[in-house]
Amino acid sequence: MNEPPQGPPPPFSASAATADGLWVPIGSTDTASLASSSAPRRWDDPPEEEPPQEQDHVISMVFVAGQVIPSLLSREIQQISFTPAGNFLVTLVPLAGNFSSTHEDGSTLQMYNFPSCSQVSLAAPGRGIRVHGSFSTAHGASTLSPSGAVASAWHTPIGSGDSGIAANTVEIYDMWRSRRRLKANVPLQAPLALSQDGTRLAAVSARDSTRIMIANVGKEMLQMSRLLPYHLGEVTHLRFVPDGSAVVSVARDGSFRMTSVTTGRTLLKVELDMRMPASMMEVSLDGRTAVAVWGREVTIWNLQDGNVIHYNINQSRHHQTEGWPMAISPDCKYLLCRTEDGFDVADVETGRFRGDFVTGGSPLTAGGFSPDNKWIAVGNYNGQVSLFQVITV
Numbered sequence: 001m002n003e004p005p006q007g008p009p010p011p012f013s014a015s016a017a018t019a020d021g022l023w024v025p026i027g028s029t030d031t032a033s034l035a036s037s038s039a040p041r042r043w044d045d046p047p048e049e050e051p052p053q054e055q056d057h058v059i060s061m062v063f064v065a066g067q068v069i070p071s072l073l074s075r076e077i078q079q080i081s082f083t084p085a086g087n088f089l090v091t092l093v094p095l096a097g098n099f100s101s102t103h104e105d106g107s108t109l110q111m112y113n114f115p116s117c118s119q120v121s122l123a124a125p126g127r128g129i130r131v132h133g134s135f136s137t138a139h140g141a142s143t144l145s146p147s148g149a150v151a152s153a154w155h156t157p158i159g160s161g162d163s164g165i166a167a168n169t170v171e172i173y174d175m176w177r178s179r180r181r182l183k184a185n186v187p188l189q190a191p192l193a194l195s196q197d198g199t200r201l202a203a204v205s206a207r208d209s210t211r212i213m214i215a216n217v218g219k220e221m222l223q224m225s226r227l228l229p230y231h232l233g234e235v236t237h238l239r240f241v242p243d244g245s246a247v248v249s250v251a252r253d254g255s256f257r258m259t260s261v262t263t264g265r266t267l268l269k270v271e272l273d274m275r276m277p278a279s280m281m282e283v284s285l286d287g288r289t290a291v292a293v294w295g296r297e298v299t300i301w302n303l304q305d306g307n308v309i310h311y312n313i314n315q316s317r318h319h320q321t322e323g324w325p326m327a328i329s330p331d332c333k334y335l336l337c338r339t340e341d342g343f344d345v346a347d348v349e350t351g352r353f354r355g356d357f358v359t360g361g362s363p364l365t366a367g368g369f370s371p372d373n374k375w376i377a378v379g380n381y382n383g384q385v386s387l388f389q390v391i392t393v
Contacts, residue, residue, distance in 0.1 A: 061345055061355030062391045063376065067117050069385040074098065077379025078107060080327070080368040082114065083137045083150075084196055088175050089114045090137060090150055091366075091379060098381065106154060107131045111175055114370075117387070122178050129173065130154040133190025138198045149174055149181065149198050153190045155206070168206045170222060172198075184222040188213060191237055195244035200225075200261065202238045202247045209234040212249055214261045228259050230266060237281035237292070241303070248290050248303070252277045256292060256301055268306050272299060282328035285371070291332045291348055293325045298335070300349060309349070313337075316351025326367040326378070336376060338364045343378055345390075357388060 079092035089112045109129040111120035122129065131152040138149045151172045168189055172182040192203035198217060205211040205227075212228040212235055233253030240247055241258070246267055248258045254272040259265070274294040281292040283303075290301045300309040313335070317323055323337030323344060335348050343364055344356035362380040369376055376388045 058353070059355050060393055062393055063355060063357040063388040064391060065357075066375075066387040066389050067115070068387070069112060069117050071383030072110065072119075073383055075383050076381045077366045077383060077385060079134060080366045080377050080379050080385065081135070081137055082368055082370045082375075082377070083175070084330075084371055086371045087114055088112065088120065088137070089117070089377060089385075090135065091385060092131060092135060093383060109135060109150065109152065111150070112385075115375075115387075120175055120178055122173055122175075122180065129171065131190075134192070135190075136192050136194045138194035138196055149194060151192055151194050151201060153188055153192050153203060155189065170201070170203065172201075172217065182217070182220060182222070186215070186222055186224070188215070191235065193238040193240055193247065195240040196242055197244060200240065200244050202240065202261070204235045204238070210251065211235075212238065212247065212259070214247070226261060226264050228261075228264060230257060230259065231255055234277075236277050239281060239283040239290070241283055241287040242285060243287065248281070248283050250278045250281045250292050254294075256290070256299065258290070258303060268301075268303060270301060270306070270308055272310070279325065280328055282330065282332055284332040285330050289332045291328050293328065293335070296325070298325075298348065298351070300332075311351060313346070313351055316346065317353075326364065327369060329369040329373050330371050331373065334369065334373065336367045336369065336378075338367070343367060343376075345376075359386065 073093055075093045075097055077091050077093060081090050091110045092107050093110060094107045109131060112118065113120060129152055132154045135150055135152040149172055151170065153170050155168045167185060168187055170184050170186055170188050171180060174181040187206040188203035189206045192201060194201055201215045201217055201222060203213055205213050210231045210233060213224060214226040215222040216225050231249065231251040233251040235249050235251050237250040238247060245262060246258050246260050250256055254274045256270045256272065257266060258268040260267055274297060276295045278292045278294045281290065283290045288304055290303055292299045296313045298311055298313060313323060321339045323339055325335055326338050327336040328348065333348055335346050337344055342357045342359035345354045346352060347354060362382040364378050364380050367376060367378040374390050376390055377385055379385045
């Protein structure tokens with residue numbers, strides 16, 4: 001049986017040949033392949049457009065050097081904090097000099113009006129305000145101060161030798177009136193925290209560092225109101241939520257807790273496996289977020305739904321110099337880090353670089369943000385405090 005005659009073969013299609021993995025010969029008349037280029041492309045030709053790449057080192061913050069507060073004691077700055085109203089700056093310095101051959105336990109506070117940077121002279125006995133550990137600031141209330149209060153804890157050894165017996169004291173100072181407002185001999189020690197209205201104090205028990213004690217702040221005394229014995233390790237950081245209804249705490253065992261100070265019940269908790277204790281912790285001004293830093297590990301805790309974000313800052317600093325965290329901004333959005341040349345700022349949530357500044361000279365040892373993030377204060381090993389205006393671009 002004769003086969004029917006077949007027609008001519010179909011015309012060559014470059015697009016079909018390309019789809020089949022064939023080479024498109026030069027001179028092909030496939031209009032689809034020639035529409036975007038006058039000459040055929042080879043496999044090793046560079047792309048017509050470079051693919052978009054994420055930029056890690058884009059400056060979006062500029063720091064303008066402002067006033068410098070010279071060293072008064074030639075001792076390193078251990079802690080810097082603006083008061084919540086932003087009208088005072090408080091620094092913590094050791095009692096012993098940097099190169100003193102004698103050891104003197106404890107620290108003292110230096111306070112300054114902001115932005116004038118004039119020193120606040122408090123009527124404090126002896127060698128000034130004594131501090132063992134850290135201090136806490138608050139807006140203050142009518143019973144404390146109309147614009148700023150600072151609380152500190154210290155202890156005095158009793159007896160001789162290594163008896164280990166000490167008397168513990170908590171003091172609250174009114175920075176606006178430049179005087180001590182309250183002194184109480186109570187079994188409390190640092191860390192401690194004042195509620196933002198100044199009516200409540202949270203501190204660690206001097207008898208058991210895993211316990212948190214809540215006290216009501218009166219005109220002349222502290223009245224113990226509740227014991228929170230829920231951590232298994234030593235408590236290292238304390239913060240009240242903005243309305244003072246709960247306290248957020250971090251302990252050496254990696255536990256992160258939010259506890260009601262009215263009912264004493266746990267509201268939220270998370271347990272983390274960390275190699276070292278937390279170096280800092282902050283609760284945002286809106287009470288929605290808590291951020292803790294454990295070495296170079298950053299933990300962001302959503303206090304509304306309990307969700308946790310965790311990352312290592314080295315993962316986001318691969319195009320930058322090495323950084324050592326110094327402070328978290330009051331709104332928990334930015335992280336201030338010391339570098340080998342000065343300091344830089346990154347987003348807390350992503351770790352993305354925002355800006356840096358080369359200070360030179362003595363290494364930085366502490367830093368802090370103003371409540372509105374418009375100023376940064378950094379202190380160095382020689383006791384100098386430098387202020388920088390923050391401009392977001």
